[in-house]
Amino acid sequence: MTRGSRTEVISVLRRFVHGQLTFDELQGFVRSKNFGWLDELLDGIQLGEHDYAEIALDEHVLSRPLADYVAGRIGSASFADWSFETYRIISSGAYPTSTVYSPSVEISLLFVCLITECEMHGRLRSARAIAERILDALERGQRVPAESVLRRVLQGLRVVQLITRPRSTEEIEDGIASQWADLALATSPLGGGEPDPEDCWFTPLAVCTRDLWVETPPEGPWAHPENDRMHSLREQFPQLDLDTDEPMYFVGPDGLAELVLDVERIDEGILRSAARLFCLRNRVRRCTLDGTLCYPTREDR
Numbered sequence: 001m002t003r004g005s006r007t008e009v010i011s012v013l014r015r016f017v018h019g020q021l022t023f024d025e026l027q028g029f030v031r032s033k034n035f036g037w038l039d040e041l042l043d044g045i046q047l048g049e050h051d052y053a054e055i056a057l058d059e060h061v062l063s064r065p066l067a068d069y070v071a072g073r074i075g076s077a078s079f080a081d082w083s084f085e086t087y088r089i090i091s092s093g094a095y096p097t098s099t100v101y102s103p104s105v106e107i108s109l110l111f112v113c114l115i116t117e118c119e120m121h122g123r124l125r126s127a128r129a130i131a132e133r134i135l136d137a138l139e140r141g142q143r144v145p146a147e148s149v150l151r152r153v154l155q156g157l158r159v160v161q162l163i164t165r166p167r168s169t170e171e172i173e174d175g176i177a178s179q180w181a182d183l184a185l186a187t188s189p190l191g192g193g194e195p196d197p198e199d200c201w202f203t204p205l206a207v208c209t210r211d212l213w214v215e216t217p218p219e220g221p222w223a224h225p226e227n228d229r230m231h232s233l234r235e236q237f238p239q240l241d242l243d244t245d246e247p248m249y250f251v252g253p254d255g256l257a258e259l260v261l262d263v264e265r266i267d268e269g270i271l272r273s274a275a276r277l278f279c280l281r282n283r284v285r286r287c288t289l290d291g292t293l294c295y296p297t298r299e300d301r
Contacts (some may be wrong), residue, residue: 005134009033013089014055016082023081038088038270047093051098057090059138060262062105066112070132080116087113106256107144108134114153114202117187126156146255150204151282160287161186162275162294163200178265180208183275183289205257207274213248213260222252237280249277257281 012029017022024074026038030248035041045051069079076282087109095101111134121128137144154160163184167177184200217223229249234240248260259274271296279287287295 005033006045010047010051011040011052017055017057017086017089018061019082023078023085025193026085038085039092042088042092047089047095047099049094051093052090052095052098055089056100057086057105058100058102059104059141062108063135063138066108066131066138067136069116069127070135072128076127077118078117080113080120083112085107085117102254104138104144107146108138110202110254111144111146111149111153112188113183118153118157121157121187123187124153124156126152130156143253146253147251150253150255154282154284155205157284158281158286160284162205162278162287162289164271165200165203173232176212179212180206181266181271182206183278203256205259205274205278207259207261207266207271209264209266210248210260210262213258216250218258220253223250223258225250233277233281240277240280246275249281 012021012026016023024270030036030038030041033041035044047055052251065074065079065082068074069076090106090109095106095148112131115124115127118124124130130149133149133152134144163186165182165184167181182203183205187202210251221227225248225252229251230247233249246262250258250260252258257278259277261270262273263270272289275287275289275294276297278284284295286293
């Protein structure tokens with residue numbers, strides 16, 4: 001891609017992010033460059049740190065369309081188109097290392113995508129009220145309450161559908177697949193058949209063995225032992241029985257949970273216990289795992 005053409009692409013991406021181009025206009029531009037989808041264009045251009053400085057997405061830019069959505073001035077579909085495409089833009093390159101990187105923007109966009117998708121499928125009636133909490137944090141310059149926002153989403157769903165994400169061939173060959181599992185949230189409507197795991201992109205819970213956690217520990221104070229949430233969970237639910245000694249429950253700054261278990265491998269029974277613990281912590285009313293009810297069980301009633 002020539003320098004002039006690249007400059008044109010960055011300009012168009014900036015105009016779209018800043019609300020100066022519609023979703024259809026962005027798609028028209030992508031096709032004019034002989035790409036079928038924005039993802040393909042982004043793969044071809046490989047955005048760098050300076051590109052993100054030009055696009056200049058920050059809390060104030062995000063707050064404007066979010067405020068319009070909360071106030072009902074724009075519809076869910078239009079806002080979802082904007083938020084998903086904008087999230088694709090910031091997650092396709094060097095955004096985390098750029099000078100304009102904002103964890104609040106990244107986390108907010110992630111949850112906005114989840115909220116609007118659930119709303120469009122008729123699964124979340126309180127979507128705008130939840131989005132208002134995100135907007136309030138952005139306008140106040142505060143950290144987005146990701147864990148609280150996720151809990152509100154989960155509690156707003158009649159049934160939480162968790163799906164075990166399939167592992168790659170490489171992960172299976174390396175043995176990682178037996179030590180780590182991601183549980184994704186299905187946003188498709190109930191009664192429409194089994195959700196496709198490939199379409200379930202939001203993973204609120206990861207489960208791994210202690211050996212894998214020690215071998216590849218995440219960075220950040222949230223994963224330190226003093227931030228283990230199991231202590232409070234034991235106090236709230238003394239009847240907990242996970243068939244494992246000393247489980248650890250961590251929540252990252254993005255609100256997503258990591259459950260670490262002292263087991264040799266992750267199996268179906270372990271995942272059901274993990275999903276049940278996740279539901280107890282988030283006060284979920286009803287939950288299925290891979291299409292089978294896992295919460296509440298008889299012990300929970």
